Every structure is written in C-alpha cells, then in structure tokens.
Amino acid sequence: MAKDKKVEQITDMDVDFAQWFTDVVTKAELIDYSGVKGFFILRPYAYAIWENIQSILDTRFKELGHENVSMPVLIPESLLQKEKDHVEGFAPEVAWVTHGGAEELAERLCVRPTSETLFCDHWSHVLRSWRDLPMLYNQWCSVLRWEKTTRPFLRGREFHWQEGHTLHATPEEAEAETQQMLNVYADFCENSLAMPVIKGQKTEKEKFAGAVDTYTVECMMHDKKALQGGTSHYFGDGFARAFGIQFADKENKLAYPHQTSWGMSTRIIGGLIMTHGDNSGLVLPPRIAPIQVMVIPVAMHKEGVLDKAAELVSRLKAAGIRVKSDVSDQSPGWKFAEYEMKGVPLRLEIGPKDIENGQCVAVRRDSGEKITVALAELETRIPALLGDVHRGLYEKAKKNLIDNTRPAKTLEEARTIVAEKGGFVKTMWCGDLACELKMKEDAGVSSRCMPFEQEHVADTCVCCGKPAKKMVIWGVAY
Amino acid sequence: MAKDKKVEQITDMDVDFAQWFTDVVTKAELIDYSGVKGFFILRPYAYAIWENIQSILDTRFKELGHENVSMPVLIPESLLQKEKDHVEGFAPEVAWVTHGGAEELAERLCVRPTSETLFCDHWSHVLRSWRDLPMLYNQWCSVLRWEKTTRPFLRGREFHWQEGHTLHATPEEAEAETQQMLNVYADFCENSLAMPVIKGQKTEKEKFAGAVDTYTVECMMHDKKALQGGTSHYFGDGFARAFGIQFADKENKLAYPHQTSWGMSTRIIGGLIMTHGDNSGLVLPPRIAPIQVMVIPVAMHKEGVLDKAAELVSRLKAAGIRVKSDVSDQSPGWKFAEYEMKGVPLRLEIGPKDIENGQCVAVRRDSGEKITVALAELETRIPALLGDVHRGLYEKAKKNLIDNTRPAKTLEEARTIVAEKGGFVKTMWCGDLACELKMKEDAGVSSRCMPFEQEHVADTCVCCGKPAKKMVIWGVAY
Known part of the structure; x- marks a missing residue:
C-alpha cells in the first residue's frame, strides 16, 4: 500500500494562498x-519544530x-475580573x-x-x-481563546506559547525589560527563523488589554499580509494596585512594583510557513528544522551505497548536524518529493558514481541549486551550505518586505496601494483614534505599529491633514 | 525587612509527617x-526540579x-465514552x-x-x-482529575506528567514496549532519584481503566507508606477495536494494532521529598537538584574571600556542575539553614583561613559530614562527593525498604505487622478479588503489586488458605 497521497499536487500558492496553507500543514x-x-x-x-523554537x-x-x-x-471568574x-x-x-x-461548581x-x-x-x-x-x-503552556473562525497555527481555540511575567522595583527597570524581551524576539525571528521584522509600538487601539504600552515585531508573509511575531507589554503598576502587590523598599516603605509580560506562540510556525513556503511545500529555516539534512541513497541496492549513506549520516551527526537518511523501498523520486514537501533545507544524494568520484550532491531546498561536495570536505561544506540557505531565505523575505512597503501621503494614495498592490503602507498619523478607524474603513488596513525607525513621509496626518505625530505601518493582518 | 520565616522550625517528621511535608513544600x-x-x-x-526530570x-x-x-x-464527551x-x-x-x-456548547x-x-x-x-x-x-502536559482531598504533588486536581502512547503491529511488540518503558522508569528512579523500587504487575483490581495489564514501580516513603513511581500499561487491541484503528499488513489484510501507554508525573517529586527529606527540610538527589553545590563565603568582607568564591563557582561551572554562590548580606548561619531547607546536596564553605590553607570545606546535606577539599582537587573531588551523596541516599532508602518489608503467612500475622510496625507485607495470594478486599478490610492494606522477583513465602493464600498463585506486596498507599 503506497503512500500515494504524497504525489498529489498542492494548490498553487499564488492562486489560493489559504488553500495552499491548508494543503501544506x-x-x-x-x-x-x-x-x-x-x-x-x-x-x-x-512539535519538533516547536521544541527547537522552545x-x-x-x-x-x-x-x-x-x-x-x-x-x-x-x-x-472573580480573579479574572x-x-x-x-x-x-x-x-x-x-x-x-x-x-x-458530578457537582456544579460554586464559582x-x-x-x-x-x-x-x-x-x-x-x-x-x-x-x-x-x-x-x-x-x-516565564511559563510554557497552552491557552484557550474561543475564536469564531479558526485555522491551524494562525488562529486556534487552543495554542501553545510562552508567557513571560516580570516584576520590578522601578518603572525604568520594567520598561528596560520590555524592550530587552522585544529585542530577544526580533533577534530570534531574524537569526533563527530567517524572518525579517519591523520593531515598533502598538497604538492605543491595538495594545494588550490592561497594558500601558505594547511593543511588537511585525513580519510580512508571502501574500504580503502582516503577522505579529511576538509582543512585549509594559503594565506600569496598574495590576499591582488592582491585586494589592506591594513590597518594602530600601527605606522600609511600602511600594507598588512595576510589571511586564511578553509572549510568542505557535502562531510563529504559521508565520514561517507563510514566509518561506513554496509550491513544493514547506521550506524550513535550518536553525529550527527538525531534520537539517536528508541523505538519499541513489541506486541503493548497488554495493557500497547504503554503507556510504550511513557513513555520511554518522559523520554529519558527529559534526552536530540534525541528519537522517531514508533507506525505505520507495523510489528516489518519491523521496525527493517527500522531503521537499517537508521543507528539509538540504538533500544529499549519494550513488555509485558519486562514491567513485569521492563526492555527493547537495540540493538546496530554498533555491533548488545543486552543489557537488567533495566527501573529504563534508564537515565544513554542509554547515556552510546550511548557513547559505538561512541567508538565502532571509534575503528573499527581506526583499519581499522592502519591495512591498510603500509610503502614502493621502488616504486616496493609501487606498490605491492597498487595493492594487497589497503589502504595507507607511503614512504619517496625528495620533487620533478616528483617523485610525478611517484607515480601516476606507483603505481596509489596520495599524501594525509605530516603528522605532521613524521616517518623515509627510508633515501631516494621512487622514485628517492635522500635524503628524508618528509614522505608522498599516497592513492587512492575520 | 529580614526574611524571618526561614528560621522558623518545621514540624518534626516523626511527630506529624503530613504537617512536616506541608512545611517543607x-x-x-x-x-x-x-x-x-x-x-x-x-x-x-x-519547576526546575521538574525540568531536570523532564x-x-x-x-x-x-x-x-x-x-x-x-x-x-x-x-x-462522546469521544471519552x-x-x-x-x-x-x-x-x-x-x-x-x-x-x-457567551454560548452554551452543544456537547x-x-x-x-x-x-x-x-x-x-x-x-x-x-x-x-x-x-x-x-x-x-509521548506528550508532556498537565491533566485534571477532580479529587476530593488534595495535597501538593501527591494529589492535585491538576498535575503535570508525561504520557507515552504507542501502537504496534503485534501483541509481542506492544508487550515488549510496556516492559521496556517500565524499566526506563525503574532505572530513572534508582539512578537519577536515588529511590529504590519494586517492579511488578498490578492486580485486576488495581490496574488502569481499560488496560489488559498494568505494571508499576513501587517505592517506600520515610513513613513506610507506598508511592507508585510510574506505571506502564498494555492495552491489547481493545481501544483499537473501539476506535476503529486498522492498518494494512504485509499481506495487505486489514488488522488491528496493539497499544501501550505509560506515565510518570510530578507526584514523583512528592515521592522524592518523602523518601529523602529530614527535619532540616528537603534533601535533593544530586542528579536532579537545580543547585548541586552552594558556595558560601565566610567572613566575606575580608580581602580575597569574594574573589575566591567566584573562582570556585566558575571552576565548578566549567566542570559541568550546577553551582551558585550566595553573596547576599545575610549571615552565614542564615544561609546554611536556607540551603539545608532547600536540600542542596553539597555546601562549600570558603573563608580566609581556608584560602590560606588552599582548601575549602564541603558539607554533605545527606549526612552532615564535613570534608576538607584541597582547592587543587576541586574538579575531581566535588563530582565524586556528589556521587557519594547519591549513593548515600540510595542506600539509606534501600535499607528502609528492606527493613520494613516483612513476610506474613496468615491474615492475623499481616494485621499485626501492619498495626505494630507499618511498612510492606509480602504474602502469598490465591488470585481472588475477595481475598484482596479482605486484606484491605482486615489488615488495612491494598495490593501494591505482584513483584517480578517472586519469593515462596508459603504454599497457600494468606486469606483463604487455598493454593497460592502469586506473592503480593501489600501496603498503605499515597
């Protein structure tokens, strides 16, 4: 009984991105x-991807x-309130x-x-x-939110995450923690997931329930929509006052501490699928890929091929690479398609001719490029190629983000960009909720963040023409 | 504001073991x-202990x-049924x-x-x-059971655990998995937690709901009561039939697979507290202790003491030891009591005299023994001492188990042992539920397991006098 489901085509991502996503997961x-x-x-x-992220x-x-x-x-219920x-x-x-x-609870x-x-x-x-x-x-756990529409990874009634919660003696220390953890998320997205981010602050409307300030790292998906990668909140002493949390300070006076929380969830897996995936399936960034290298023996019943494949696996394992080989009785073609679907960053093909020539063939999942690797150089070339795949993915995603983030000076201009090209719009904003709501109503985009790296797009608000306070990035969000 | 709670005495464990446990946790x-x-x-x-266990x-x-x-x-609800x-x-x-x-669920x-x-x-x-x-x-998660009486670690309405679940083509493979995982638990208890176990099979009455066979590792606590360390279940194909799980075998015929599950929970933390703890508090086995060595500088304001303490920490860290030092302004006596309460396996004292003599003083948490360690030998002596603490804890617990497991040939004899000495009773058993219930009713003990290592205590059942089938270990269980 062959696993024939594998050879089925997946939906073209540029025809129906939502269906492509469902097919891939x-x-x-x-x-x-x-x-x-x-x-x-x-x-x-x-789960292995999530464990690597964790x-x-x-x-x-x-x-x-x-x-x-x-x-x-x-x-x-009384505590939640x-x-x-x-x-x-x-x-x-x-x-x-x-x-x-059998009992009904009192509360x-x-x-x-x-x-x-x-x-x-x-x-x-x-x-x-x-x-x-x-x-x-910090806590690693799952949480529940009774959402109406749900999609794997992107919007579940249950999802896994980590939630950091910290208490500090002063507002300055708490603010510094909030920023520090936002930077941890930004570094992680860029260096581990090959996902470029825009760091910034959420507007009043978009911030977390109960927070003074919410900071975010925003990412752009292949379809040019936005996904929030992680958020970090500064609470001031609001919760501490509501819950009666106090401490004796160095002068032995009672004081309220200042608080933060920050979280990243399995949503980010949805994000990396939609950032890097293609029409052959998943494309995983090497640093979180459960299998970084898949060794496929070609003409594996010829003498020496299986032995050599096993040798490659054990050498790469010793070099700290997450490597496997598939020696099942499926055809090489079936295996190529299988591990392309699974997004394994590098495939190594080894057959009788390769062995004769003291080499193997590495195939990059991101570009399809085939590279001949001398077996003697395996331990240095393979990690270098995995680094190339990471950089290749990052550069491609960065280009997508830059090419599809456009300035607009008027509401009309913003609406045209969103309608005709999609992606992010960057505009000036007066800070009023009314203008934020108008952008949603007229141009169909919500504020993603007020980036830390501000630019001067214009002097006045994109909506009302009043003096501008901040540049905002707008987009359609997951 | 001093943390004066630390100097309070905890309840004497031999006066009120339950209160001692609550005080310690x-x-x-x-x-x-x-x-x-x-x-x-x-x-x-x-949680750090649980992470080390995980x-x-x-x-x-x-x-x-x-x-x-x-x-x-x-x-x-329909799936559970x-x-x-x-x-x-x-x-x-x-x-x-x-x-x-806001909605009431349909199911x-x-x-x-x-x-x-x-x-x-x-x-x-x-x-x-x-x-x-x-x-x-396998899954790491928490589960809920709405218990009436609850105690930290031992009986919670929520507890953390791992639950392994496996499917196999044949009953033999599934049985082998069940045994393999029981052995993993036994090795883990003995080699990582210093808790000696009795491996055996549960009776029909005590087995898991839905299992064909349940296997267990049983431990004895300081108060001579039993605690189940981990269980491993063989399900046959009962669940597969109930849920319609089938596979095409090598002859392409549909067959039902055979199933196992096995679990260990945070209850084991309660177990290790009650196995090793003493009247100064927690005593942690070194292999799962979050802090294996605590360095306490003595006369720390004297020149060179803090530097030397920091040097010891960095040398031990480099040697792979989980080590910390406490350089707070509390007194050495306060610190000694604090880390005794927390069960840190080894304390290292370092003061001006020690530095002069090129040594430090190691104090074993299990025995209180003080050992002078030459600083030049730190990297070899400290791991060796941690090994000694592990063996010391294991031997003491093993002695408690052996000394308090007594054979009985009659119900009267069993009852007297339980009433006067406590601990485990080993008797022969005919295999009938009626006799198992009578042991509970008359002697107040439940069957812990039918040990794999059977002994011939007598020819006949302890209750009814009919021919015996198995030797059973009985005890009062947590």
Whole structure:
C-alpha cells in the first residue's frame, strides 16, 4: 500500500494562498484536526519544530535570569475580573468550566486565556521586600481563546506559547525589560527563523488589554499580509494596585512594583510557513528544522551505497548536524518529493558514481541549486551550505518586505496601494483614534505599529491633514 | 525587612509527617496555593526540579525512538465514552467545559484526565499501513482529575506528567514496549532519584481503566507508606477495536494494532521529598537538584574571600556542575539553614583561613559530614562527593525498604505487622478479588503489586488458605 497521497499536487500558492496553507500543514504532516473545532493536533514533525523554537528561546530567557514556573490552567471568574481593562479584553472569548465530577461548581472557572491574573495573585502572596525583586518568571503552556473562525497555527481555540511575567522595583527597570524581551524576539525571528521584522509600538487601539504600552515585531508573509511575531507589554503598576502587590523598599516603605509580560506562540510556525513556503511545500529555516539534512541513497541496492549513506549520516551527526537518511523501498523520486514537501533545507544524494568520484550532491531546498561536495570536505561544506540557505531565505523575505512597503501621503494614495498592490503602507498619523478607524474603513488596513525607525513621509496626518505625530505601518493582518 | 520565616522550625517528621511535608513544600519555596482547591503553583525551584526530570526522561524516550506530540486539552464527551471501561474509570472525576465565550456548547467537553481517547481518534485518521508502525508517541502536559482531598504533588486536581502512547503491529511488540518503558522508569528512579523500587504487575483490581495489564514501580516513603513511581500499561487491541484503528499488513489484510501507554508525573517529586527529606527540610538527589553545590563565603568582607568564591563557582561551572554562590548580606548561619531547607546536596564553605590553607570545606546535606577539599582537587573531588551523596541516599532508602518489608503467612500475622510496625507485607495470594478486599478490610492494606522477583513465602493464600498463585506486596498507599 503506497503512500500515494504524497504525489498529489498542492494548490498553487499564488492562486489560493489559504488553500495552499491548508494543503501544506496537512501534507507535510504538521497538523491533524481533532473532533473539536479550533483544536489542532501538533503531529511529531510540527512539535519538533516547536521544541527547537522552545530550546533556543528558553536558553536565551535563562541567560537573562528568567526562571520557569507553572500556574494553574483554571482561573476563578472573580480573579479574572480584578483588573477592569483586562477582563473586558478577555472575558468574551474564554471557555468556562462549570462542573467538577458530578457537582456544579460554586464559582465558574475559565480555562486560562493568558495568566497575568494568576501571576499577580501569586505575587501578592510571596513578594515581601526589595530583596525579592526583580521577579523574572516565564511559563510554557497552552491557552484557550474561543475564536469564531479558526485555522491551524494562525488562529486556534487552543495554542501553545510562552508567557513571560516580570516584576520590578522601578518603572525604568520594567520598561528596560520590555524592550530587552522585544529585542530577544526580533533577534530570534531574524537569526533563527530567517524572518525579517519591523520593531515598533502598538497604538492605543491595538495594545494588550490592561497594558500601558505594547511593543511588537511585525513580519510580512508571502501574500504580503502582516503577522505579529511576538509582543512585549509594559503594565506600569496598574495590576499591582488592582491585586494589592506591594513590597518594602530600601527605606522600609511600602511600594507598588512595576510589571511586564511578553509572549510568542505557535502562531510563529504559521508565520514561517507563510514566509518561506513554496509550491513544493514547506521550506524550513535550518536553525529550527527538525531534520537539517536528508541523505538519499541513489541506486541503493548497488554495493557500497547504503554503507556510504550511513557513513555520511554518522559523520554529519558527529559534526552536530540534525541528519537522517531514508533507506525505505520507495523510489528516489518519491523521496525527493517527500522531503521537499517537508521543507528539509538540504538533500544529499549519494550513488555509485558519486562514491567513485569521492563526492555527493547537495540540493538546496530554498533555491533548488545543486552543489557537488567533495566527501573529504563534508564537515565544513554542509554547515556552510546550511548557513547559505538561512541567508538565502532571509534575503528573499527581506526583499519581499522592502519591495512591498510603500509610503502614502493621502488616504486616496493609501487606498490605491492597498487595493492594487497589497503589502504595507507607511503614512504619517496625528495620533487620533478616528483617523485610525478611517484607515480601516476606507483603505481596509489596520495599524501594525509605530516603528522605532521613524521616517518623515509627510508633515501631516494621512487622514485628517492635522500635524503628524508618528509614522505608522498599516497592513492587512492575520 | 529580614526574611524571618526561614528560621522558623518545621514540624518534626516523626511527630506529624503530613504537617512536616506541608512545611517543607512551602518553606523550601516549592509550592504556593492558588485560589482554587487542588491547583498548586509550581514555584521556580519546584519547576526546575521538574525540568531536570523532564530532561533526563525526554532524552531517554527519544533515544528509544519516541517523538513528542501535542493533543488538545479538551475531549468531547462522546469521544471519552467510546471505550467502556475507560469512561467508567475516569468520568466521575473530570472537569467539564460547558460554555465557550457567551454560548452554551452543544456537547460538553472535559478537560483531559488522560489522553488515550485523543491518541486513538488521531490514529484512526492517520494509520494506513504496516510501514507506519510502530507509532511511538509521548506528550508532556498537565491533566485534571477532580479529587476530593488534595495535597501538593501527591494529589492535585491538576498535575503535570508525561504520557507515552504507542501502537504496534503485534501483541509481542506492544508487550515488549510496556516492559521496556517500565524499566526506563525503574532505572530513572534508582539512578537519577536515588529511590529504590519494586517492579511488578498490578492486580485486576488495581490496574488502569481499560488496560489488559498494568505494571508499576513501587517505592517506600520515610513513613513506610507506598508511592507508585510510574506505571506502564498494555492495552491489547481493545481501544483499537473501539476506535476503529486498522492498518494494512504485509499481506495487505486489514488488522488491528496493539497499544501501550505509560506515565510518570510530578507526584514523583512528592515521592522524592518523602523518601529523602529530614527535619532540616528537603534533601535533593544530586542528579536532579537545580543547585548541586552552594558556595558560601565566610567572613566575606575580608580581602580575597569574594574573589575566591567566584573562582570556585566558575571552576565548578566549567566542570559541568550546577553551582551558585550566595553573596547576599545575610549571615552565614542564615544561609546554611536556607540551603539545608532547600536540600542542596553539597555546601562549600570558603573563608580566609581556608584560602590560606588552599582548601575549602564541603558539607554533605545527606549526612552532615564535613570534608576538607584541597582547592587543587576541586574538579575531581566535588563530582565524586556528589556521587557519594547519591549513593548515600540510595542506600539509606534501600535499607528502609528492606527493613520494613516483612513476610506474613496468615491474615492475623499481616494485621499485626501492619498495626505494630507499618511498612510492606509480602504474602502469598490465591488470585481472588475477595481475598484482596479482605486484606484491605482486615489488615488495612491494598495490593501494591505482584513483584517480578517472586519469593515462596508459603504454599497457600494468606486469606483463604487455598493454593497460592502469586506473592503480593501489600501496603498503605499515597
């Protein structure tokens, strides 16, 4: 019984990008649909990507002094309601546990949509003195949000993420933490996922429920839409006051600490699929690819081929490469298509002729380029080629971002760009909500962020003509 | 504001073991209580222990070919009901989600108490051919069971665990997997946690809901009660039939696969606290201790002391030891008590006299023994001492297990042992449920397991006098 599903074509990404995405996540064996809408099964290949993401981020968080903890999965309704803006933002989209065993609960409990309230409740128990600060916590978990429309990775009723939560003695320290963690996300997107980002601040309208300031890294997908890569929030002492979190400062006076939170989720996997994928399937950046190199023996029943393939695997493994070989009885052609679909960054072909010539053939997943590699140079050439694939992916995505981010001075100009070319529009903005809403209504775009790298596009707001305060990047967002 | 809570005495473990346990988990900063009964917060120190446990087990699972996946946190009621024995075992103790956002759900969803039904549903979608077998999956997650009485680590309404789930072409392969994973747990308990185990099979009464056979590793706590360390289940093809999971075998005929599951949870942290702890607090086995060595500078304001302490830390770190130093302004005595409470396996004291003599003083947490270590030999002596602590803990726990496991030939004898001495009783058993229930009723003990290492205690059943089939270990269990 051949796995014939593999040879089926996937939808052309430039014809129907949404269907292409669905085809890729199922045919690359990332996702299965569970019996409950919006709850997706992360199959081994998807979970291995997430584990690589976790490993890099977790190491970085710990280098910066953060510790992992585990908060409960359920939040009492009364606790969720303690911070006014926060509950307004989240209550409409949470799932409620009303019964435990045979009994109806006295108070209903929501499955956590985010854990600010739990961290605050805990801190109100344990924080005593300035000596205890800062408290630098992180949690890896899944959260629930009862979304109406759902898509694998991009919008699930359950998704995995990390949520960092920190407490500091002063606003300055908390602000610095917020910026530091945003930079961790930016570096991670660019250096590990080959996804270029725009760093900036969210508008009042787009910020997190309960935050003073929200910062974001925004990415552009292949279809020129925006995806938020990670966000970092500064809360001031609002939650601390709502939850009665206080500490004795060095003068032994009671003070409220200042707080941050920051998160990145499995959404970023959807982002990297839509940034790098092509019409042959997934294309994975080497630094998070579960398999970086797939060795395919050609004419594998000829003497010495399987032995040589095994030797390549063990040499590359010893060099720290995540490598496998496929010695199943499928044809080489089937295998090529399979690992292209799965986005393995490099394929190594080795056959009798190659062995005779002391070489193998490396095929780059990103460009299709074939490179002859002398076997003697395997341990230096393969890591270098993986670096080339990373840079190739990054440059291509960067070009997409730059080529499709256009300045506009008037609403009319913005509307035309969005309608005819898509992508991001950068305009000046007066800071008023009315103009932000008008951009959505008339041009169909929302504010993605006010980039840290500001440019002077014009003197006046794109909508109302009043003096401009900030340059804003606008786009259609996932 | 001094952290004066540290100097408070904890309850004497031989006076009130339950209160001692509660004191230790709070004062060692492992646990905080959340606002919902039975939901415990794992503070950084507890979570770091769990991460070390995860890291060792996860590496071993992967070496044996297992892959991690993520299944949904919610299970539809109809899915939970597909396997009759399974639903009877779990339905009474699950939490139910009945509302998503503002809407009442058409079908209520339970928060997973375990994920067999989800894995089976997934496999029924994706299994096609013998080529796909075995499927060797594992999941790290938390699960919910709506228990009436709850205690940190030992019985929570939410707890963390790993659940392995595997599918095999033949019963023999599935049985071999069940045994293999039980051995992984036994090795882990003994070699990483210094907890000696008894390996054996559960009786019909005590086995997992829906399993054909359940195997267990049983441990003895300081108070001579039993704690189940980990379990491994063989399911036959019962779930496969209930969920319609089939594959085309090599002759292209449809067949049902055979299934296993196996799990270890954060309960084991409760187990290691109750195995090794003493009246000064926690005692952590070195291989999972978040901090293996704590360097305490003595007279630290004298010239050169802080520099030398920092040098010791960096040398030990380079040698692969998890080491910290405490250079806060607390007194050395306060620090000694603090890291005794936290169970750090080795304390290193370094002061001006030590520096003069080119040495430091190592203090073993398990025995209190003080050992002078020449600074020149730091990198060899410290790992050796950590090994000694591990062996010391293991031997002490092993002695407790052996000394407190007693044979009994009659029910009267068993009852007297349990009442007067506590610990485990080993007796012969005819295999009848009635006799198992009588042991519970008359002697107050439940069957822990039928050990793989059988002994001939007598010819006849301890209860009914009929011919014996198996030797059973009985005890009072957590």
